[in-house]
Amino acid sequence: MKTRAVRLYGKKDLRLEEFELPAIKDDEILAKVVSDSLCMSSYKASSQGADHKRIPDNVAEYPIIIGHEFSGELLEVGSKWADKFKAGDKFSIQPALYYENGPVGILSAPGYSYPYIGGDATYVIIPNEVMEQDCLLVYHGEGYYPASLSEPLSCVIGAMHANYHTTPGSYQHKMEIVDGGKMAILAGVGPMGLAAINFVLRREEVKPSLLVVTDIDQSRLDRAASIYTVEFAASRGIDLKYVNTGKMENPVEELKAISGGTGFDDVFVFAPVRPVVEQGDAILAFDGCLNFFAGPDNPNFSAMLNFYNVHYAYTHIVGTSGGNKDDMVEALEIMSKGLDPAGLVTHIGGLNAVAEATNNLPHIPGGKKLIYTHVEMPLTPISDFAKLGETDGFFRVLAEICDRHNGLWSVEAETYLLSNHPSLQKR
Template identity: 25%
Template sequence: MDYVSAVGDLLDDYRKAAGPLPQQHSLWRLTGPGLSDLEPPAAEPLPVPGADELLVRHDAVSLCASDAKIARLGLDHPRVRRFPVVPGHEVSLTVAAVGPRLRDAYAPGDRFVVQADMTVGGVARAYGYDLPGGLAQYAVLGAEALAYLVPVRSGTGYAEAALAEPWACVEAAYAASYRSTWQAGGTVWLTGDGAGADLGAAAGWRPDRVHLDVRDDIFAERVRAWAHASGVEVVAGPPQAAVDDAVVLGPDPDRVERALAALAPHGTCALVTVAPLPRPVRVDVGRLHYDGLALMGTAHQDLSAAYTPIRTELAPGGRLWLLGAGGPMGRMHLRRALQRDGAPASIIASDRSGRSANTFGGFTPPTVTFLSERECGDAETLAKRLNEATGGLGFDDVVVAAPSARAVEAAFEHLADGGVINLFAGLPPGTLCAWDVTAVAHRGVRAVGTSGSSVADLRRARDRIEAGVLQPNRSVAAVAGLDGAPEALRAVAENRFGGKVLIFPNLSRPLPLTPLAELAGVLPGVAARLERGHWTVAAEEELLRALI
């Protein structure tokens, strides 16, 4: 057998997960907060699947800013419960061995991508956070995790499959849903003035309990009469525990801040005020993102008018400002905005360095204006440029793909009437931004934020990739083996690349972190199979032929 045939057979065996399994495998652990003393991968005995478990091989892992955030925040990260952590939640994997009771449903060689957010043992868990993730050659998945595997075709590239997860997160950012009523069977806090207020359609909603904390006796008596007729418990005074819904009656910033702090996950805070607030409100934008809180409002006395449905999709034909457009996720948002039906009529794509201008290889779509915040020099000049771009009307949509509290605070001021700010980049809970939330009540401004995605989102992303609608390989900026993971994580933390870094954990020979632009000097055969500098399935196959 000649060399080419032997290598071809090796690649075919790799794809099918054929041949003997190794006795050991390598994995990379983050042992604690910080990026200064990252250790190389460690070797451990290969895990053995139980009767209801799968042994899976991680073929490709796309590193995410959240992986670097684990190192930066440590146990302050909302999804990290303990160290060490095996990071990596954007994963493409292959079944390597099947427990006896699963052999009718799974076989070695079956390929999947992983939905990172799981419920295991009735507890919310996350792959690559508090569950071991993709920066390991192999892992065992228990029965409860199997529902979070989404199958992919055998011909789909490992890298493009791994990139289905971040694309799913992008899609999920525009598919969030918020309640337009109080939580049925939940707890409501009515607080503030109450003079002239009316329940309106809320009289038909049925929480279990209302905490009545208003100054106006007439409104308070109306609430008590409604509650008595509806079988709703009334408790005088503010709540001592988290509430599902809080309604602030009147222009009281202190009460708005207390109401937002009192919300349970997926809670709503409605501001009902005819008068403007005397000062900005400190809003925990980290909780808006991670806990899915809704901040809504109305200038009408009918408090139910605050609960109009919140738009989460981009306004067709509208004006979009995309912050952090030069990063890998920002570029995905930009491509999505341009590709969707009813695309924005104008887009400002900004980042600190101006790197977003290279998103399309020098070609600028006619609806897009690239803007370097650094070249603007100061906030006043940037604001002037943005006002000129919209004729002073503001933006219908602002998408924040850069984790900057300063950017979030400034962006809120540029929303048009009815505008929506999408907090895609997660800032830590406890991150406060000063917003003039009078705009929420008087101009219909809204804020939305999502973290992660669902299995349904991941399936949709996979389908679009396999149909050729999305080309995720264009997002790849650099590649490495598992040995290059520490340096790759530093690169992500330092925002060195405008695209994604892909780790291939099962290479048998070292591959340090290598930008695609430098592949010709390291692996010329792989570089020859790039397409105009972009990663391809053919380049990936050549990489595996050379290094497995």
């Protein structure tokens, strides 16, 4: 079977190509990819090429398919896995394969390390090790984009689980955020910050009583507040506050005041910016945990940390990069109970838009860029649909659908796109 895919050959060298997939082996699965969400990690992979820890050294000769936040449908299941999966199953994949003897070591992952599997492709071959690690997950929900976004959601779920707290006199760490505690999400209205807000508000167990979300972009704060409202948070027992620290004379003191003077039990930093990291450290409560979620490009990135408080106030720091299989299962489960990740998505595009968008991702405003791999479509902001609809009937209907969903993407919008996009009608 032929596939079209965006392949990485070296630093910033992404190419959309068509090539033949080999016949699957008994321990492999052939799958159709429907949607993929572009991730900043793919930008980093493209920028670093073979210097990236997950990219094979021989990528110039044996290119890999990029994209790791994807969903689709299984087409052909090898005999080894026929008792667990079947053709027609919808799927998502946890790309972090924690195993010891893979083709490029413990860090190998779909979307970084393999020639025949990645999210930015029309068809892929899922290798045996994905199933061996239980990282191929059947998705039972509606649509496809929620399954794509289950991967980034799993990352913030993992971050919540990775925080820890202590009891003076004991050496047992209590994993998780403080239930009923005070939480701050700094630089928190980008795509991953929005995912964290969404998850915190939807959790049934272990949630803060106070959630403060900061940023310096008022328009992004306003958008977040319109999607994840203070009123809804209150109905969940959470006092949610959106704060523009750019308008504060002394952000540390004013944030502490919002906490009631105690500081915050759990602080999540969603931007690799030194002043933000140091602000997070400064607002920690006694036994507070700072989670540095944002992965920096610069391997020498550093910030000041108050070691007096480390010693006397029991403050501590963790860093998380991605979730695991259990986090992914939890993401899919909470989606089945009503969590819709559509608020993360601001742009829609086709496979033809992937290379340029990935290589310029930090410079494209907005949230998640959602790709439909069988569609030919420029990367287009959802906010532009109405204007485009003035002269294009397809976008007019798509804009009307999004308007019915508070300006957000939806399963209804996805279904319409996959049934009516002009590029599909030409085939």
